Amino acid sequence: MDLDPSEDQRELQQMVRRFSLDRFPADTVRDFAAPGHFDRSAWRELAELGTFGIALPESAGGVGLRWIDTVLVHEALGAALTPGPLVAATLAAGLVPGVLEGEVVPAIVERPTHGAVVVEHLSVADVLLVIETDGIRQLDPSSLDATLLAEPTDPATPVSLVRELPLGELIANADTAKHLRLLGSLLASAQLVGNAEGSTALAVNYAQEREQFGRPIGSFQGLKHLLADCYARTEVSRSAVWAAGVLVDEPEAGDLHRAVAGARVLAGRAAAENGKTCVQVHGGMGFTWEVDAHLFLKRAWILETAFGSIDEAAEQVAESLSASLA
């Protein structure tokens, strides 16, 4: 047993985080969703780092590491608020040629039981993958009756409304679809942990610098306790996400489905709560567009809905409790 990342793994995280902050600085993240703002060359550079093929074998053009390493990379991406269809690209890299290299940009969505469907990043995507119960289907975004929504909640995540999803071409079977949905949930949770850490760091910085009543506001216990709670939420949810990540590679060592569901409950709450705290700690400035606090919070809300809600995840854990007693 070893649930502590190695030096190499920490360096991988730092490398990804530094690259992302350099190539996707906060200024570009802020209006990334606006038409024409998706930076294809930066996306290709991110792909060239190996970002989308961490766990793909080298023979398939990947880096040949494991899923836990992919989880660690997505945590770093979440902390850096990296924009773009990161989870979609990681899931599609082994299925759709060109995605691994960053040449083909994918979007991914689950087929809803009824009605219209909201799809992230469809406006910049070359291909849309639809996760269904019988497998994964591929669609051409240009063939869809889709509207780019004018005011996406997260200014870095463009959102389109598709009135009706056609059937599309089946490119993977039901087992693959199920597994990719699980991985998608886990990678979004990994980004949520990074997000929780990132918003905490932003708030801590501000609390150290901002002075009121003649001293840094971070010296007041009221703020200290809020921020300590943020730290604790991050570390507890990080533990859950890492354990789930290791279980993808070692499914015999535990209950992977329960671990992924539990990780979503913890990471989703941590990011949303820490993001709220980050806005609150910034006071009036936190309510402005120019401070990054709202970017963390809004991204957290988006990621929280990816491949299953917190309610659904809590239900899954409850079911596993019931099953283990039966």
Added chain:
Amino acid sequence: MHLRDSESDAEFRAELRAWLADAVTTLPAPPDATDWPGRRQFDTVWQNMLFEAGYAGVNWPAEYGGRGATPTQHLIFLEEAAAAKAPDVGVGFVGQMHAGPTLIAEGTPEQQAHHLRGILTGDHVWCQGFSEPGAGSDLASLRTRAIRDGDDYVVTGQKIWTSHAMVADYCELLVRTDPDAAKHKGITWLILPMDTPGIDVRPLMTVQGSAEFAELFLDEVRIPVANRVGEENDGWRVTNVTLSFERGTGFVGELLDTTNIMGELVELAQRTPRGAGTVWDDDGLRRDIGAIAAELDALWAFTKRNVSQGAKGGMAMGSGSAFKMSYATVVHKLGDIALRVLDRSSLAFDDIGGESTGAQIHHKLKGFAVGIGGGTSQIQQNIIAERVLGLPRER
């Protein structure tokens, strides 16, 4: 990063599991929770069995009589013992988890020779005389006075929250030897034999209705200078040395116990009729329990992370605090859900309707013990804010 056992860990686990399966069947019936002499007797029997089998002091160094196992194997020991429903450390807690490790780090060879084996066999029971009515979170402000008189210290003062004092043989005692020095610089660590004249032990009834704790009144108690651990006025450092002995396993027994209680609550919810079905059919309640289970799973993963770091040299600063305050919150939340499941069966500590309802209420109240004992959650928040996040001190 791995979660599976290494070959040697798998072997350790298999041998231990086989031994435990057999050993627990030979235990006498557990005594009533209020029968302290009975509890001491029961815990000593179990500790003796562990000692004979080579499982006493699993995490203690081999040269001091322990097994010298890795932190991971210590975690496996605690995990398997809980799974086998073996007794927990019980009255041996202070000796095995704190006094023993302190003596290993700071005791003289004579003190080690006299005390360590008794702690491992279970024959010596220790209690902790640290907190005072005026020194809780601010432990270093303690005032129990020790005045040197020849080869003795003469000690007068009052201690509180002294678990197991009524059945203990020894007490690890913090006293003030220099009232003029800065508060951290005038404290000394002494071994107090509990049969020394001048000690009055008064049980302290808790909100759980049991006398887990005691108050200790010391009136001119003579303690030989030879019982001093470390130098005079160096007791604060001696006390904190033991913390580095902690490798992330401090709350494992409690965490597994809470996990068991949660499992029992799920079964209770599934058997308890409500409306047209059972309590378990309530979507809101079921999801809340699911979320609690997710939090307990996460704390178990956090434990493994801390133990992994401990095995590599030391836990990250703040991890222990983050774990403790999060754990306290989960116990409180679980207790809140227990009241919703129990409904009117929560009106007594007695088991009602043939179900083990009393245990759920007891565990609910335990949330306070977790969030207060050993440094309140608010103190843990301060530690994280100042030492991990680098926020300025208030004063």
